[in-house]
Each structure stands twice: as C-alpha cells, then as structure tokens.
Amino acid sequence: MSSAEQVARERERQALVGRRRLLPRVPARADRTLHRRRWPLSKTTVLHLGGRYNPKTLGRERLITEKAPLWWFTFLSLALVVPLLAGTDKMLTIASTFAIYASINLMWMLVMGTAGIFSLASLAITGIGAYATCWLTINADLPWPLMFPVGAVVGLFVGVIIAIPARRMDGMYYALLTLGIAEVCRAYALQAKWIGAQSQGSLSGGGGFIPEDIRFTQTGQRIGYAAAFVLLLAALAVYRAVNGQRLGLLLRASQKEDEAVSESMGIDFQRARLAVFLISSAGLGVIGAFYAGYFRAASLSLFGVDLLLLLFAMIVIGGLGRAEGAVIGTLLVTIVDRYFVDFGAKRFLFIGLLMLASVLFTRGGAFGLRDQWRELRARRRSQRRAARTSRHGAVSPEEAPEIADKAQIYQRRFDHNQRAHLKSLITDDLIAEHRRNPTGLHSEELERVMLYFRKAELAGKYCVYAVKPFAKYRIVALSGLPGVPPRVVDDRVYPTVDEAYHAVFLRRVNDLRSS
C-alpha cells in the first residue's frame, strides 16, 4: 500500500472516530427498492439513500446518507418565501442584491475553485455585459427577453479575449493582470463618448423586465426578487452541472495529482479549464444583462475595486471552493453591508476583520467551521481515550461509541485483567523451572503462563528458527502477513533447541512484564 493511500485511509478512519451521525430515516418500501429519483439530464441521484436492517428492531429501513440536499431545500425555500411574504421594501432590495451577488460569486467560484484560475475579472465581465445590453436597449430598442442571450454572447466574447493570456501566465501575474482589466474598463467608461461623459460614466434609462409603471411599488419589487431568485437557481444549476460533472471531475483530478501526470493520462486539463472559464464568462454576461434589466442602468461601480473587494470578501468569508460557502458568505456580507447601513464605515472594518479571522483561524471559511469543529472534538476525544487506554489498557463501553462490536471492549478488559494476574505468577522459581524443563509436564502456574503465551497474536510472535538442525538455532519474529518473511530478532545463536525455547520464553516474559 502506498503511503498516500495509507494517509487517505487513516484520515477516513479518523473522521469516523468519536461520532455516529444522526441520519434521517425514510420508510422502506419493498415495491420500490430499486427506484431512484435523479436530477433531470444527469445520472446524479437527488437523495443518497442507504438501506439497512435496524440492529434493534431488525426491520428494514432506509437512511438519507447525504443531508446536504435537505439543507439546500430548506435554505432556498426560506430564502424565497420570507422576503416575498413578509418583505418590506428594504428587505426585498437586500434579498435581490443577495441573489445577484450570489450568482456572480458562484460563477466566479467556478473559475477560481473548479478551473483553478485566479482571475479577478469576473465582475468586469458582468459590467461589460451590463453596459452592452443596457446600451442596446437604449439605442437599438432591444426587447428585454433578448438581453440575456446578447449578454451571454458578450460575456463569451470577453471571456475568449481574457482567456488567451491565462494559458501562459502564472497565477499571481494573471490575478494582477485581470485586476487591471477592471481598471481599464472603468477608465474607458469614464472617457467614452457613447456612454456620455456628463453622466459620470454610467448608463441609465435602459429597458428592463419589470414594467416601468410598477417598478417602485411592492409588486414590482416582488417581481424583481422572484426573477433574481430564478437567476440564483440557474447559477446554482450551472455550478452543479460544471463542478459536479465531467469537467469538474477532470479538473479536480488534475489539481490533486500532478498536472503532468494527468496530462500523460490523456486529460487535457488546459482545454477543460478553458471550457469552464468560457462557461462562467457566458454566465457572468447573462448576470450582467440581468443587472441591466433589473436596475434599467449600468453603473460605474461594476468596474470599481470596492465592489470587487466586497465580493471577494464574501467568497473568502464563506469559504473558497464550495457552492455553500459562496452563498452563505454572500448572505452574511450582504446583510452586514446593506442592513447595517447606519454603522457607516465601521461595517467595512467589521467585514475586513471577518475576512482576516476566516483566513487566520478557519481552514475553509465559515462553511468549513462545522467540519473543523467536529474534527477538533474527535481529536480531543480520541486523545482523552488514548490517555486512559494507556493507563489501564481498557475502555468502558460508554466511552467508545465508535466500537460497534462490544465484545471487543470486554475482550480487552479481560485481557488486561489476565495479564495483571499472570504477572503476579511469574517468579524466579517459575523461570528456573522452565530453564530446567522447557518442554514436558509443568506446574499449574507455569502451564497457565505458557497457555497465555501460546494464544498470542501471530504478528510479532517469537519462534525458533533452525539455522542448522541440532547445532544452530536463532530466534525470529513472525510478520503475521502472508509472503513477508519473519525478521531476525537478535544475533544470538543457540546450540540446542531447548536453550532457544527458554530464550523465547524469557523474551515473552519480558514483554509481558513491560506491557
């Protein structure tokens, strides 16, 4: 077994120590044993179900082994229902902003997490999409449903241009370069005649999907939020489809192992990366079109460093590389940013500190906290138990919930007590008796001690090796594994087999005493 495999297996084992997770149960139905609900157009099951017999009732039951879909369902339905039903104007605006930002972040996460390209141009692509579609609605009377495909095309186009240098450049260079793209766009938008210099580089009065007359009423706001929610759902679907399916798997394989290795196995990871980058760019273009349609405007802040920083903070706080992290981080930061407007500058200080805390103290942002906490708890527990076991060599059944076979616990305790008893039996007389007579009839005490030795585990068991029968004997220890030869214990050579037997006995006594 390679060491990498060993590490993986050990990690898996450690993850299991110390907890048994509570899993929701679903009644098992004999007529639908083989039925699985799957996501449309994919082979992924909606719920991971595991069947088993309940150890107490012996009845059949099914467990939901992956709880994430349930959490997603709860979260998304709450996110939809609460702002729509109980929503004030403020709440609806915050919720819409959240949905738009979360969509941008999901697409961004595809680039940074899945494709592993450290690009900071995502917001710029959104901005370009917004400007282009907004300008077209003003000057070419583009009807609003057409904004989305146009946005996608614009995004794709910009994506192609930006992706060209990504192939050649190192991570940090590319990050800084893409940061520059946003700056160039901002400077250009400020200058460009077709945008209009008097409007400070912003476009306004474009077309949108919320009818103009109800735009600022409660109904208009609700329509806006519902649309933004649909956008979020679509972004999540795209994220899943890319990250969880073929492309994502390819890229994960090439990131985990060496890139050269995966290339030699026929994975064209550069191409896969490019594909993910382009998909995400098209998605960002669509989000840009949505932005333009929602606000009927495109503002310069889309190219600003401030908004970029805010979005980056969301991803970092939530946890880089996971859809859950992006959404939760966005929720947190959007609430801090938009709800606590009264705090002024202090809230950015707070966001900065949150970011710092998440990078200093967590491994994968806020969303990884739960796993981190569980791991910490498991480690503490196993350390405590290790301290106890090294003292007594036994655990109580209550202390070891992860040992399913309780007989093992009692076996260990019995062994511990037996060893204690046998230690008291070993005296100088007993050893002398064995030296006189290694084989044959023994006193009761010696027989008990030797019986215990005989039933010892095979791995590491001492035995006698005849180098030359009747002349040369040595002590070896069995490996306990088929095909692995015993190892030589020391370099002493015994002339008779009886002396070798006694030497083995002495070694075992020594081991018993020191255990």
Added chain:
Amino acid sequence: MSLLEIKGLSAGYGPLRVLHDLDLTIERGERVGLVGLNGHGKSTLLQAIVGLTGWQSGSILLDGVEIGGTRMHGSGRATPKIVRRGVALAPQGDAIFPGLTVQQNLDSGAFTARAWRERRRRRERVLEIFPALGQLLGQSVGTLSGGERRMVSLGRAFMGDPRVFLVDEPSLGLAPKISRSVVEALGRIDIGDGAMIIAEQDLGLIQGRVDRTLGMHAGELKQDIGDALLVGHAQTHPHGTQG
C-alpha cells in the same frame, strides 16, 4: 552525560506515524551507521533531530539541553535554533541553493554571526576534505553534477562546525564509484568530540567506517545488528512456537 540522548521519540507526518517510541544514545566521538530499508524511518529520525518532521513528541537532549519536546505542527520552526546549537544535517536531495555559487553555498553553512567571521578558515578545511570543490568555487551550483552537489551539501553542513553531524543517504542517486569516494571523504572528517550519524541503505558501503551500526525497522531501532541483517531475507522455517 552523553552527547545526544533521545528518549521516547515518536514522529510522523499528518496522520502517518513513522517513528514509534524510539530511544537512542550517542556518545562523544562516535560514528554511527543507521541502516534500514526505504521507508522505515531513517530519514525521519534524522529530520526529527533537527525538527523538520510534521509532528513529534519525546525528548532529545543535546549535551543535556532539550532540543526536542512535543510539537504538533510547524515543521521547521525550531530548526534554525537547533542548527545554531550545533546540529547539522546534510539532507536527502541536498537542499542547496541553486542560484548561488559554490562559494556562497559553502558560506551559507556559516550563517551564524560568529561563524561568518571565520568562514574563510572553515572553507579551507572543507576544501581539504573535498579538494574537487576548489576549482568550482565561482560556479553556480545549478550547473554541477550530482556528485559535486552532494559534496557541496556535505561541505555546507560541515561549515557550521557541528557537534552532531547527520548525513542522510550519502550514496543516493550517485554512481557506485562516486558514492564510495563520498563516503570515504566522510571518513576523513575529523569529528573531534562530536558525533556523526550516517543513514544509509547499503550496509556494505559504510561497514568498517563507523564504530557501530544500528538497524531501523518499521520505525523502531534494533541495537547493534552486526551481520544479523544479512539473514533478513533468507528463507526461514518457523521451528515450533512453543516456548
């Protein structure tokens, strides 16, 4: 008091535990060979002494001063301190600085302020042991051959005038003839009342050049194996297990 006293040393990387509760005492003026197969913890033992393992616990006394202790993470944090106390490791893969010249690489072995002042004298001493380096002083290390790099690595470790000199696999990746000459050069190094530990897979290479040989098996030490290791792979017949 012995020069180096290791008690109950366990060490490893992440969840992997390589050394199991290991004891070892090294006396002054001793040359010790550490023999064992790949992956049985020779390098880890040497790295644990300089604090480069992922985690470790147990006590390591150098002249009665604790340089080990329990550490769960932070590989290499304590290393500079340990090195300054007089432990030098010539690691596997040499870990030399490819952009610097041979001379700068050798000088880097004397980075402590006091040693820096007498680096010239120390360099002379290294050149006595590895005369081949004399002509290469101005060359960039990146252009050297494997054997020359190994000499630079060993020379750099020796520049610190270590009390405990650890050498990890001096023959690794070298042609047999060159590795023999490298090990011979190691034998020429005057360790005074210090000590040298050489980890090596090839027992024959260091036999006769060390005062005693320790075997390393599955993270445990087998004291003074002598020629016992040579039967390790012979066919053995378990001949009765009753004691």
Added chain:
Amino acid sequence: MDWFVVTSALALAAMYGLLGIGISLTWSSIGMLNLAHGFTFAAAGYGAWWASKNLMSAPTSGTDALIVALAGILTGVVGGLVVGLVAFLPLHDRPNFPIRSLIATLAISLAGTQIFLLTFGPLNKPLPKIFDPVGKALDMRKFEIGPIEMTWDRAGSIVAATLLCVLVLVWVRMSRRGIQMRAMMQNPEGAALVGVSVRSTGMMVMGICGGMAGLAAVLLSSTFFVNPAAGVQPLAKGLVIALLGGLGSVPGAVIAAILVGFTEALTAKYFGTTTTLFAQYVLVFLVLAVRPRGIGGLLDEVRA
C-alpha cells in the same frame, strides 16, 4: 526635449521604484503578495503628519524636516512589521500560503482604510515639503544644471529615493543577511538547515519594505495629501511596477519604475491626468503579452 517632463518622470520613477521594489522583494523572499503595502504607505503618511503637527516649530528648519522624514520611515517600518505580524507569522507554514496571505493583506488594507477614516477623519492632511529648508538655507528655491531647472524638493526626492533603493539593493547583494534572504527564497528547507529562521528573516524583510514605503509616503505626500484612501493609488502603482518588472526581480522593478514614471509624465502632459493609469495598464498588457514573466523574465533569459 522637455526637461520638466524628464525630471518629473525621474522623480515619479524614484518614488514608485521604492514601492515596487518593496512589493517585489516581499514576494521574492517570503512568497507573499503584499496588498497591504498601501496601508503601510498611508500609515507612514499619517505618522509623518502627526510628527509635523506635534514636533515641529513654526518655520520649518532642517532638523524638523529630518524629524518628519524619520517619523514617516519609522511608522512605515512599524506598519510593515504589523502586516508581517498579522499576515505572515501565523500563516507562513500553513498550506496555500500565497493565497491565504494575499487575502489577509487585502483584509488588512480594507480594515486599515476604515481605521484611518475613523481615527483621522476623511479630510486631507497636508505635509510640509521636507527639502524646502535646504533651498531656503541656500536662499534659492530652484537651481539649474545646464538646461535643467529643478526645484530643491524634486531634486531631494530623486536623490533620497534613489539612495535608499541603491542602499537596499547593495545590501541584498552583499551582506550576510542579504544572502540569507536569497537563500531563503531559493530553498526554504535548506535555509532552515543552515540556521536561517524564516520567521525572523521574513519580519526583517517586512520591516525594510515598510521603511521604503514610509520614505515614499513622506516624499509623495508633500505634493499630494494624506487621506484614508491615500494608499490605494501607490499600491496600484507599486503592483504595476512589480508586475511589469517580473515579480521577484529587483533589477526588473528598477527598469519598470523608470518606464512607468516616463509613461505617467508623458501621458499626463499630452492626454491629461485621468488617462495615466489606463496608459500604464496598457503598457503592462503589452509587455506581458510578449514576456509573460515581465522584464525580469527577459533579463533572466539574456543572462542564461
């Protein structure tokens, strides 16, 4: 030839060089892209402002100017150390250090701007021109070398910034500490094995780079002003230079600083100040499209 453009370009190049070399040095020796360099810059500006307000007598004398400059540099050093303390020491041996430290320094600059805003308010704070006393002592505001006419302030800035750059460069090349730093960037484990502590050497680098940012702040803020967001522009300039020069290459950064200085002076003269950043990024795009590792990469290839 318009000598005014040349001198102002040189002055800009010298000061941007201070910032760019700081960023480049930090990246090459400890592998951290320091986005909090702007924070250090602004902190140093405030430090110098505080000194000028509290320690200076009414007419500026030579010693006072020196005190202000020293206060700025010192605050810069402290700022650099603070950044190192927060973003480098706890993170340097964790996995994914480059990204983590980038995020941490970004967070510091985000939080730092707000802290400045809360403590000092949004108003611009003026700094005295620290080389004016020299001119006053010589009883002339300007001097001429052939066709070049220069203010004392400008000349002083160029000289001081160049001097510090050269000092740091020589120090990195020659001294024991400098070789230690280069050893550390080439092979951290090997460096640990010869007794170089990554932690203390890293903090030293942070301090030095902070000091360079501090001097840049003192020199630049006398023409511009100190305000909470004062660090953003210099950070952008520093990043542009570090990137153009090839991250980690100090000679590359020097050349890049001169290039950027001239681009800025020229664009400002012929197209107006709003286009300067735009022009600089276009320059970066052009260079990086040809040389993905910047000017430093070009230098390496020529050398090899």
